[in-house]
Structure formats: structure tokens, C-alpha cells
Amino acid sequence: MSEAAADNQELQEVRGPSALAGGWQRFFDLLWLMATTEFKRVYFGTVFGYLWSLIRPLMLFGVLLFVFTQVFKIGSNEVEHYPVMLLMGIVLFGFFQEATTSAVNSVVAQEGVVRKTQFPRLVIPLSTVLTGAFNLGLNLVIVVVFIFAFGVDPTWTWLLFPVAFVFLFTLTAAVSSALSVLYVRFRDVAIIWVVVAQVLFYGTPILYPVTFKTTEDGSTIEHLLMINPLAVILEQVRVWVLAEPQAPSAVEAAGGWLGLLPAAAIFVGLCAFAVWIFNREAPRIAEDL
């Protein structure tokens, strides 16, 4: 007998479906199981398994590295470890992009289950984010290899990486949940999001350092970039992991703590919006599908 079954013999009100119904224990059990089974399915279901997840970021990395060091010569002049910065940016942003785009139709794709079983709805988008996080973990192994290959010295600030990851994961989870539930009502969310994600890719210092000079007189758009929470997170990762003296921290790039306020507001706003919209829509997902 499971813990809940034996003692709950008194009448309890049934309140219908919700984002988190059924208790935290069940929620996390289900989340973990769904994410791990999906992860296993991808890795053991294809011949090359792990290799496939590496090919995409590595191809992109190869092309961009060639273009930005050989053709435009941006990277190599301004940044000490441009290839590592580029790869790390691609991998981290790739997590955000892949998790959110696959989360968009996750709820709709699970239509059969949603319409016919009762379980916490929030598990669906979050499990795709968690699966993406497992992927990220594997891809980071390659990043670490590059870090050593390019002679970056280990520093104690590497230990701060999990802090950045928590922010990145939270942001991804919030965006994914909101998108998945909006897609139930508005099917063009999927198309819009592909475009928005593409814009975000260029609006985040991945290809170029945040200090990149946009005009001849040497002005930069780093203040502007720091409105984007993703840019803040990635820039801080660069500072902590690569420990480059010329790379400004997120606070410096934003021109002081006050400059980070817009990004913080967007971050908190997105999280609040995701919680609100998912809670509002969760009870009706089964009906709207």
C-alpha cells in the first residue's frame, strides 16, 4: 500500500485538474520518471544516441567559428578564448532554445493522456525542460574538454556555475510552461516562438563579446544587451568560467546594479506570468484540446 492509500479513507473533496494536483512527492516522482524515460528513449532508441545530440551544437560551432574568426575576424582579436566562449554560449543557449521549442507542443502532443488521465499538468512541460537539462549535462562534458584544450586555468569561480544554471533553468522552465499552455489556445505560438528564439540568439552575446564595438567611435550596446536576462546569465557564466580579465561581469556591463533591474524585472515577470497563466489554464486544458 502506498502511503496515501491506506489512511485516506475519509471523504475528501475532489477539486479537478490543476497544475500541481496530487502532492509534491507524486509531482517530482512523475517529473523525474518522465524526463528520464524520454532521455533514455532518445539515447538508446537511435543508433548513434549521444552523438546526435553533439552533432548539432558542434556543427553550428564549427561554422560560426570559421565565419567569425576567418571571415569577419571579430572573435580572435577581442576575446582571449573565443572558441570556448562561442561553444559555451551555443551549448547553454541551445538548452534554452531546444527545451522551449519542444515544450511548446508538449501538452498538445500528450493530448490522449491529458484528456483521459488525471495528473499534475505542469509535469509535461517541465519534464521536457528536465530532459533538455540532461542533454545539457552531456554537452557540457565537451565544453569542459574544450576548456582544458584551450588552456583555460581552473579557478574557484567555476563553483559558481550552478548558480547561473539555476537561473537559466528557472527561466527556461517558466517560458516553456507558459508557451505550452498558450499553444493549447493559440496554435501560432509555435511559429512565433521559432522566430523569437532566433532573435534572442542574436540578441545574446554568443557570437560576439558583450563589449563588441558597434560603431567607429567605440560605443557599445552592452547596456542594452543586459536587458535580456539570458545575456546576463551567459555573460556571468563567461566571467566565472573563463575568468578573462577583459570580460566585464554582468553588473559592470549593465553599468551598475541598477542597470540589471530591467533584466531582473523581466525574469521575475516571466516567472510570475508562467505561474499565473498555467494555474489559470490547467483546469481547462482537457476541455480546450
Add this chain to the structure above:
Amino acid sequence: MPVEEETAHHSPSEGNRPSPSEAPLAIQVEDLHKSFRIPTHRVDSLKERVVRPFSGRDYRELHALDGISFEIHKGEFFGIVGRNGSGKSTLLKLLASIYRADSGTIRMAGRLAPFIELGVGFNPELSARENVVLNGVMMGLSPQETRRRLDGVIEFAELGEFIDLKLKNYSSGMLVRLAFSLMLEVDADVLLIDEVLAVGDAAFQQKCADSFREMKAAGKTIVLVTHEMASVEEYCDRAMLINDGRITHLGEPAEVGSRYLRLNFERPGAAGGAVEGATVRMLDAGLVDAAGARINSVEQGEPIRIQIEIEAKRDFAALAVGYLLVNGDGVNVCQLRAPIGGDPPQAIKAGERLRIVTKVENVLGPGHYFVHAGINQLLEGGVALDVHNALDFVVFGSQYERGVVSLPQETTTTSIEESA
């Protein structure tokens, strides 16, 4: 038309049941309301939302459930019956926490296992092992508990060697077995079951039936939603008939069954029985036995005698009687047609009353059948009478076979001579 219950149809296991009304409540539903908004113009894209910002209000309200209250006691086998669109599936989904009620309360004791459909949470890309664990957790077990019960599930489903095979490679029979044994092993206190009795072969149905009795004996509360009266009368202690979102009757399964059949007769258009301008009146219609006595059911393989009594309103040169047999699933099984009075058909005078008996070889499988009756003018053409659901009858028997009918057959075997 009186609809009496056939005693031979009941299972022998009935009788001396403990009175369930003394048991504590398992489910309590009070004044439940649920309506759906059916958009007349569905806003599916943001563009439409922007272009027509106020068009979201183009909907009509559909009251699926309109003030439902009932109580189910612990250990009861409770049937919910209703036609398509009566609200019974909505009620089930509310009980299962898939929909949220507009108003009213549902209270439930113990853990619930909803089986709106067997094996619905299964992912074809995953193995049986992974699916069982995933579904077990979905139904409220802990992962450790589910893994512990995995062996039992696989054993009961007789799938031992296929445990790591992906479900997409399973046959439908294997899937059903897996789903059903999972349902048993989840060991919930309240089970919601929607029409599962109709799946699988005879052996599996027997296994289902045995399991239901065991669950009942173990004090489980079972709610069965179906439109198949036979299973309601066989398993249920009490049943509830829902029509248009309201409870029409709650009580003895047999009474609910007969009211349900009556409801089916009262379809729009069937009232009065005759079409506009009918020139023949139907006096009576029903099934009779060899001695001419009225019966409501016939054993599998025994001939079916359909008797109809008519009165001609004017003179006819020649008439033919025709029937359409429809089974409980609404499938047209066969059409019967014969001239009245043999060949050549007899002339009929105005005011003349006739009793026509059509004897049919009974190749029908067990089930409930409805008969639409009609009378056509042979020479002039045209419909003289058309009665929807003129009569209905039950074919009972245990020789369950797949398909609607079992045809007489003859199989010969000869060895093929090898050529060259």
C-alpha cells in the same frame, strides 16, 4: 411497449449481497453542474484574436450536467447508464479530475484509479517495463512500490518474455492484457471504468469478470460507465440513468435497464410510430415463440419469429413487409423483406387486419437488437408504413464470437497434389 427483463440473462452469482447502504460513503456528489462553451466561431490563432478582439464571446452554452447528486457506498458496484451525449462521460471525467466542475462538490474516500480508457497513458516507444512504472506513478503509487509490483503485472498479463519489448510491437490483445493487469495491481480503492468490458476475446472477458468479482469481494468501489445494459445488470448493485444532464432514475439495475430501453424508443420521430400519410397502421409488433406467445428474448441459434399486426386504411393490390435489424452499437445487421400473403401477394381491403409472422434463422450473436419495420406498396410503389424501433429483443447465449453474426459453415480439406 413493455420491456421486461429476461431472467435467464442474469449471472448465477447474484443474490445474498451485503446491503451496501450500511457501508461508509466512498463517493458523494452534490448538485454538480458542468457546462461547456461551444464556440460558434472558434478563435484559434492570435491573428484572429487581434483582428476580431471581441469575437471570443461567440459561443453557446451546453449544459452537460445540470444538478447531479448521488452517493456511492464503499464496496458498491455502481453503474452509470445513458445515451451518447447524456452527460455520463462528462460525469466520469469530473469524478476522475480531468474536468473541473462549474459548481457543486465531489467528495471521495481513498485512492482513485481512473480508467477512462484502458492503457491510455501508454507510450508505444517505451517498453512494457517503463510503461508500467510510468503509469503506476501516474495513478498514485510511488516509483519503488510500482517497481515492486511490476512482476505481478507482467505475470498476470502473461507477458513475461516481452517485458522489455517496445509497446509498438505489441498486439492489441497483449496491450489490453497489460493495461488490465496494471489496473488490478494499482490496487486503488475506487475504480472508474468506462466501457472496458467490451474489449478483448471471450477468455479475456471471463478474466475481467472474475477480477471484478474479486475486487468487489475485496471491498473496492467500482463505478462502471456504459451503454451496454447486459454488463450493468450482470455486475452492478445499483445503477443510475442519466439523460440530458439529469438523473432520470437511480436504483435497481433491472429497472434502470428497462427505463434506458424505453428512452431509446422515445427518440424524436419515433413517437406515434408512423410516418406522415401512412396508409397502414401498426397495431402491435413483437417477438413470438413457436406457440405464438410473446417473448422478449431468444436463445442463440433458436429461430427468431417477428410478428407484426397491421390494419390497412385503404385497398392495396400488393404489399411487402420489410425489417431492418440494428444491433446495440447501431450497426445495421441485416434487412428482411417479404411480400405479404406469399407469391403472388394477396390483395388487401380497407379495414382488413393482418397478423404477419416472419421466421428467421438465428445467426445473431448475443446482444440487444432493435428492429425498424416498414411496409411498402409493391405495384404502385411508395411507403405505406415506417416505424422506427418497432420492437426490440435480446439474443442470449454464451457462445461469444467476434463479429455480428455467426454463419453456418462447412469446411472441406483436400490435399493439394504437387504439380510437376
